[in-house]
Amino acid sequence: MSFFKPVQALVLGVLLLPLAMGNDYVLHMLTLWALYSLLALSLNIVVGFLGELSFGHAAFFGVGAYTSSLLVMQLHWPMWITPLAAAAMAALLGWLIGYVSLRIVGPQFAILTLGFGAIVLTITNYWVDVTRGPMGLSQIPAFSLPALGLDFSHAIHMYPLALLLLIVVLYGCHVLQHSRQGRAFIATRENRELAAAIGINVFRTKLIGFVVATALAGFTGALYAHYLRVITPDLMSLSYMSAMLIMVVIGGKGSLYGPVLGALLYTFLLEALRSSGAWRMVVFAALLIACVVFLPGGLVSLWRRRQGAIA
Amino acid sequence: MLFLQQLLNGLANGMGYVLIAVGLTLVFGVLRIVNFAHGEFYMLGAYATYYAMALAGLSYLPALLLSTVLVAGLGVLANYFFFAPLQKEHEFTILLSSLGLALLLAHSAEAIFGADPKYLDTPFSDAILDWGNITVTQQRLLIMGVATLLILLVYAFIRYTRMGQMMQATAQHPEGAALTGINTRFVHGYTFALACALAALSGALVGPTTMLFPTVGDWAVLKGFIVVVMGGLGSVTGALLGGLILGVAEALGGSYISMGFKDAIGYAIIIAVLLWRPQGLFNAGAQR
Amino acid sequence: MLFFSRLCPLIFLLLVSMGFPTGVWAQAKPSVRIAAINPLSGAGAFDGQLALEGMQAMVSIINAQGGVLGGRMLELVTYDDKGSPEEGVSAAKRAIEQDKVDLLVGGWFSAVALGQKEVTRDKILHIVTSSQHPKVTEEGHKLLFRLNATSSMMSERYSKFICEHIKPKSVAFITINDDYGRLEVENYTKLLSACGIEVKGNEFYNRTDNEFTTALTKIKSLGAEAVYVSAINTSQGATIYRQLKQVGHRGAVIASAGNMNPKLVELSGPSIDGVYSVSLFAPDSQRPMARKWMMQYAQMFKNEPSFIGALGAQSVELLAAAINKAGDARNYAKLASTLHGQKWDTLLGDISFDDKGQAAQSIYLVQVKDKKIIGVK
Numbered sequence: 008m009s010f011f012k013p014v015q016a017l018v019l020g021v022l023l024l025p026l027a028m029g030n031d032y033v034l035h036m037l038t039l040w041a042l043y044s045l046l047a048l049s050l051n052i053v054v055g056f057l058g059e060l061s062f063g064h065a066a067f068f069g070v071g072a073y074t075s076s077l078l079v080m081q082l083h084w085p086m087w088i089t090p091l092a093a094a095a096m097a098a099l100l101g102w103l104i105g106y107v108s109l110r111i112v113g114p115q116f117a118i119l120t121l122g123f124g125a126i127v128l129t130i131t132n133y134w135v136d137v138t139r140g141p142m143g144l145s146q147i148p149a150f151s152l153p154a155l156g157l158d159f160s161h162a163i164h165m166y167p168l169a170l171l172l173l174i175v176v177l178y179g180c181h182v183l184q185h186s187r188q189g190r191a192f193i194a195t196r197e198n199r200e201l202a203a204a205i206g207i208n209v210f211r212t213k214l215i216g217f218v219v220a221t222a223l224a225g226f227t228g229a230l231y232a233h234y235l236r237v238i239t240p241d242l243m244s245l246s247y248m249s250a251m252l253i254m255v256v257i258g259g260k261g262s263l264y265g266p267v268l269g270a271l272l273y274t275f276l277l278e279a280l281r282s283s284g285a286w287r288m289v290v291f292a293a294l295l296i297a298c299v300v301f302l303p304g305g306l307v308s309l310w311r312r313r314q315g316a317i318a
Numbered sequence: 319m320l321f322l323q324q325l326l327n328g329l330a331n332g333m334g335y336v337l338i339a340v341g342l343t344l345v346f347g348v349l350r351i352v353n354f355a356h357g358e359f360y361m362l363g364a365y366a367t368y369y370a371m372a373l374a375g376l377s378y379l380p381a382l383l384l385s386t387v388l389v390a391g392l393g394v395l396a397n398y399f400f401f402a403p404l405q406k407e408h409e410f411t412i413l414l415s416s417l418g419l420a421l422l423l424a425h426s427a428e429a430i431f432g433a434d435p436k437y438l439d440t441p442f443s444d445a446i447l448d449w450g451n452i453t454v455t456q457q458r459l460l461i462m463g464v465a466t467l468l469i470l471l472v473y474a475f476i477r478y479t480r481m482g483q484m485m486q487a488t489a490q491h492p493e494g495a496a497l498t499g500i501n502t503r504f505v506h507g508y509t510f511a512l513a514c515a516l517a518a519l520s521g522a523l524v525g526p527t528t529m530l531f532p533t534v535g536d537w538a539v540l541k542g543f544i545v546v547v548m549g550g551l552g553s554v555t556g557a558l559l560g561g562l563i564l565g566v567a568e569a570l571g572g573s574y575i576s577m578g579f580k581d582a583i584g585y586a587i588i589i590a591v592l593l594w595r596p597q598g599l600f601n602a603g604a605q606r
Numbered sequence: 607m608l609f610f611s612r613l614c615p616l617i618f619l620l621l622v623s624m625g626f627p628t629g630v631w632a633q634a635k636p637s638v639r640i641a642a643i644n645p646l647s648g649a650g651a652f653d654g655q656l657a658l659e660g661m662q663a664m665v666s667i668i669n670a671q672g673g674v675l676g677g678r679m680l681e682l683v684t685y686d687d688k689g690s691p692e693e694g695v696s697a698a699k700r701a702i703e704q705d706k707v708d709l710l711v712g713g714w715f716s717a718v719a720l721g722q723k724e725v726t727r728d729k730i731l732h733i734v735t736s737s738q739h740p741k742v743t744e745e746g747h748k749l750l751f752r753l754n755a756t757s758s759m760m761s762e763r764y765s766k767f768i769c770e771h772i773k774p775k776s777v778a779f780i781t782i783n784d785d786y787g788r789l790e791v792e793n794y795t796k797l798l799s800a801c802g803i804e805v806k807g808n809e810f811y812n813r814t815d816n817e818f819t820t821a822l823t824k825i826k827s828l829g830a831e832a833v834y835v836s837a838i839n840t841s842q843g844a845t846i847y848r849q850l851k852q853v854g855h856r857g858a859v860i861a862s863a864g865n866m867n868p869k870l871v872e873l874s875g876p877s878i879d880g881v882y883s884v885s886l887f888a889p890d891s892q893r894p895m896a897r898k899w900m901m902q903y904a905q906m907f908k909n910e911p912s913f914i915g916a917l918g919a920q921s922v923e924l925l926a927a928a929i930n931k932a933g934d935a936r937n938y939a940k941l942a943s944t945l946h947g948q949k950w951d952t953l954l955g956d957i958s959f960d961d962k963g964q965a966a967q968s969i970y971l972v973q974v975k976d977k978k979i980i981g982v983k
Contacts, residue, residue, distance in 0.1 A: 032703035060410050107593060114352040114409060115592050118543055122588040133578035141813050142785045145720040237691040237721040249421060256414055285429035285647050292421035299414045320827040327819050433651030435841035437873045453854035528816045529841040572820040577810060
């Protein structure tokens with residue numbers, strides 16, 4: 008199955024149109040959408056490909072954001088390396104937590120990851136000397152290429168970059184899905200005993216997937232930090248975690264474009280419903296439940312069904 | 319002296335946790351559901367009591383009883399719509415459904431009741447009892463007393479009544495229980511209602527020790543999870559011991575180590591328990 | 607093909623919906639639109655609501671008097687920053703780019719204000735009402751103004767009062783673990799020790815805590831005569847006052863500067879009686895604009911007028927006055943220099959701005975007596 012389809016060019020064209028309009032607000036929302044899509048895709052690897060429900064994923068996002076920011080602000084590392092360092096840090100943490108947790112099955116895994124996530128949040132909150140605790144970090148330097156006049160804290164520059172990265176990651180996920188490793192993921196997700204019986208090292212497979220997912224989450228966190236330039240420990244909170252889960256589940260877990268769609272819905276619908284105040288989250292909660300009960304494959308499965316594919 | 323006071327604080331807080339946790343553990347034991355929305359029923363119990371007092375002019379204890387009954391009814395509906403249809407599905411799906419329900423209830427509460435904090439005033443909340451250097455409020459004594467009584471009642475109920483035995487049977491082996499003629503759907507609904515009633519009661523009792531706001535359920539359900547994991551999913555005695563240990567560990571840890579420790583200790587305990595003894599510290603199989 | 611027919615229209619629709627202007631109908635004279643960005647959901651929602659109400663009351667007064675610039679009505683365009691910097695930034699961008707507001711008032715939480723000021727930097731006149739973080743003005747811009755006094759400014763006068771009037775022999779602190787709290791405990795430890803009060807200790811708590819008995823028991827065991835409570839959040843403050851009494855503290859209770867409001871008094875019940883604080887707003891003020899505003903507020907809203915509301919009102923009052931004096935609602939350089947250029951008489955008293963945009967205002971001592979906040983002479 009090829010990743011590249013003609014319809015994508017059209018979609019890309021549509022997505023690039025706002026750059027011509029120059030409306031900073033719309034570009035900002037689109038940038039956030041692109042970043043959230045990356046985050047949702049990372050969670051999708053754990054939830055969709057591996058079939059594990061992790062409640063601690065927001066912690067890796069936050070760790071990436073803080074790592075990159077602190078490396079630049081305190082240790083003066085050059086900014087092009089720090090997102091990779093952030094990804095590495097998140098991956099390391101992911102490896103540690105995954106190594107310890109992935110042997111546990113069932114709802115206990117969800118609670119365990121919840122516990123780990125909460126501990127990371129608590130440490131970030133209390134280790135004020137390093138992280139400035141609840142006050143957060145502000146005036147985080149932005150990526151920039153002064154020679155070309157590019158400042159990546161401006162949506163008009165960040166959006167194309169984020170979109171490009173999104174396409175790259177989508178391609179990567181596509182490749183992963185169709186690789187041997189990807190098929191191993193699906194095998195362990197569907198039936199771990201059977202997968203083990205045919206020689207797949209279930210634990211190692213899950214660990215690899217988990218680490219890749221957390222690395223991506225950390226990388227996205229770094230991008231987010233240098234774009235928004237203000238971060239607080241709230242990034243690791245349950246509200247971000249719920250948001251991520253909503254995006255993945257409503258969009259369609261396990262699919263390629265599902266999380267992207269979920270992120271789109273979350274970002275734009277939330278903005279469109281601004282005037283409803285507290286009710287807008289009620290709408291999302293209702294959508295989440297509706298998807299869980301009636302549409303387990305998410306929105307993406309709606310037109311998959313129409314195409315007659317096996318959802 | 320400080321030690322004794324903190325110990326007492328810890329036991330009082332712990333009993334509050336126990337109340338929250340008992341319902342959660344029952345729901346897991348009998349329905350095999352990890353109910354993230356449990357904390358929201360706690361929150362609803364507190365709010366229902368508040369409004370029963372404010373709007374209907376009831377005094378504290380009748381309001382408490384009314385709200386318990388109301389929320390139990392709400393629990394029956396919640397189970398009917400959000401959990402019963404998913405019985406055959408993967409537990410993943412049910413977990414997500416309960417998360418959705420939790421978000422739905424918390425945000426609806428914010429939209430309906432407003433985000434402003436409310437205070438649940440009771441005749442017991444500020445009255446203090448002093449023994450030498452030890453101080454405790456009547457409300458906390460009430461919590462401890464009621465919690466102890468409830469634990470005994472629930473334990474006896476499960477052990478000795480017919481319904482309780484049906485709950486045990488369903489928990490141990492759902493298909494087997496159904497084969498002996500037990501209406502498992504009814505048992506599920508009953509258990510869920512009981513759990514919600516306990517959550518509401520704890521909300522009405524523990525609520526007055528602090529302020530009420532729509533997201534208080536998040537705090538409650540996290541504490542509940544910590545206790546339930548410690549005690550073993552499904553074990554009522556486990557919930558009792560787990561709750562007390564958590565309360566005391568937090569109080570003593572917070573007092574002698576640091577407040578950050580107090581926050582983190584609950585999570586550290588879950589992690590330690592799940593990695594070392596995932597079935598819980600006090601759980602010998604699926605016994606109660 | 608189906609992908610195209612389903613997804614693209616969806617994207618289009620959502621993008622276009624972002625493009626819809628938010629209802630500015632043609633009027634005799636165009637209104638002056640002020641963006642009001644406050645936390646209206648999540649943590650701080652109640653405080654945000656109070657701030658907005660304060661602004662709305664003042665807008666009504668000014669519009670009833672004929673608006674600004676000879677007949678242009680003031681119009682508030684409200685946004686919810688949800689207490690997070692990300693939402694605050696999105697809201698500010700929307701206000702400026704999409705809804706094309708003329709002026710911007712926002713920033714209750716410091717993290718939000720810090721993020722927002724970068725969006726408004728040199729683009730639009732931005733008044734920050736209540737955030738107390740020093741960096742807001744230290745790293746501000748020429749169109750940025752902040753109304754609330756920083757805690758350093760209030761500590762001079764307040765510590766003097768504590769030393770001379772309340773005169774406890776010893777004090778212990780319970781403090782919120784953030785910029786504000788840390789600065790408070792640092793300042794007051796220095797200032798109170800300087801006049802001979804023994805500082806027995808400090809306990810930090812977090813923004814999300816709602817149970818303080820452990821910390822308060824610890825504090826009580828220190829045996830301090832007075833306890834200084836640093837709490838911005840109304841709900842936490844009320845819980846602390848109650849639980850402080852519940853653990854058996856019988857001595858004086860001193861509330862941190864700038865946080866006394868009627869809701870706090872209502873929620874704390876008897877435990878707050880007699881507690882002192884310092885505020886920019888004295889509810890029994892006799893100033894004509896203050897009384898007018900309080901009456902208007904009482905007509906429009908069921909909450910009691912509060913310090914936060916008064917700050918919101920002051921922002922509107924100042925903007926209107928500056929617009930009238932400068933003769934223009936969008937010439938930001940002129941408006942900024944007008945604001946800098948004189949002392950203004952507002953409902954809270956006299957106010958003037960330094961070259962960083964930091965306001966200097968009157969500070970009043972207040973005390974809670976019989977469930978009312980009264981000024982102390």
